Amino acid sequence: MIEIYTIASKPQHIMDQCQIHESFKYDAIFQARPGMHLPILIKDKVESRLVMATWGIEPMTREKNQVNVISTDKILRTPPFNVLMQTQRCAILANCFFTEHKKEAYLIRLIRPRLFCIGGIYVQEGNEYRFAMLKTASADVLAGLMDDMPL
Numbered sequence: 001m002i003e004i005y006t007i008a009s010k011p012q013h014i015m016d017q018c019q020i021h022e023s024f025k026y027d028a029i030f031q032a033r034p035g036m037h038l039p040i041l042i043k044d045k046v047e048s049r050l051v052m053a054t055w056g057i058e059p060m061t062r063e064k065n066q067v068n069v070i071s072t073d074k075i076l077r078t079p080p081f082n083v084l085m086q087t088q089r090c091a092i093l094a095n096c097f098f099t100e101h102k103k104e105a106y107l108i109r110l111i112r113p114r115l116f117c118i119g120g121i122y123v124q125e126g127n128e129y130r131f132a133m134l135k136t137a138s139a140d141v142l143a144g145l146m147d148d149m150p151l
Contacts (some may be wrong), residue, residue: 003068003133004103005097009115014050014093026134031095034068040131041091042069042122043104044057048123053090053122053129065090070116070121072136072151076091081132083119090131091117108142108149119151 008028009017015024018041026039034055041050056066076080094116096109110116122131126150134151142149 002098002100002127003034005092005094005113005118006030007032008095009093011013011110018048018050018093020048020050022049026052034066038131039093040120040122040129041093041117042088048130050093051129052135053131055133057121057123057129057130057132062088064103067132068137071148072119072134075121075134078109081121084123088122090122091121092133097150099142099145099149106145108145 006029007026010105011024011026015021016085020041026038029036032038032055032060037052037054039050040053041048043049044053056068058066062118062145070078070081075085093112097118099108119134120131121134122129136147136151137148142147
C-alpha cells in the first residue's frame with residue numbers, strides 16, 4: 001500500500017453524507033500524504049464532527065519515528081495504540097487510495113458513492129489533532145494487487 005489517498009469531495013457533500021450541520025471548509029487534496037493537514041470525522045461524547053488533523057502520530061515511547069499506518073493485527077498488542085483503538089477512533093474521509101504492484105501504481109476507488117471512510121485512530125494535543133490510518137489484509141478482489149489495504 002502506498003501512503004497516498006485523495007479527498008476531493010466538496011465540503012457541503014461531506015457535511016451532507018456525514019450528517020454534520022456545523023460549517024466546515026478545506027481545499028481538495030489529490031495526493032494526501034503523511035504530514036499533511038486533512039479532514040477526519042471524530043465522535044466525542046456529544047456528537048460527530050469534522051476536524052482538520054495532521055497525518056502521523058508520534059508514539060509516546062522512546063522511539064521518535066512518526067507512525068502513519070498501523071496494522072490491525074498489531075494494534076491491540078501495542079501500547080499506547082491499543083488504548084487509542086478503544087477510545088479515539090476516527091474515520092478518514094477519502095475518494096480513493098493508491099497501491100503499487102510490479103512497479104506500477106494503481107488507483108483504487110468505489111464507483112458509487114465516491115466518498116468512503118478509512119478507519120483510523122487519533123490523538124488530540126490542545127486544539128491540534130493527529131491521526132494514523134489502520135490497515136488490514138486485502139479484500140479478496142484486491143489480493144492480486146496488494147497484501148494489505150486501508151481498513
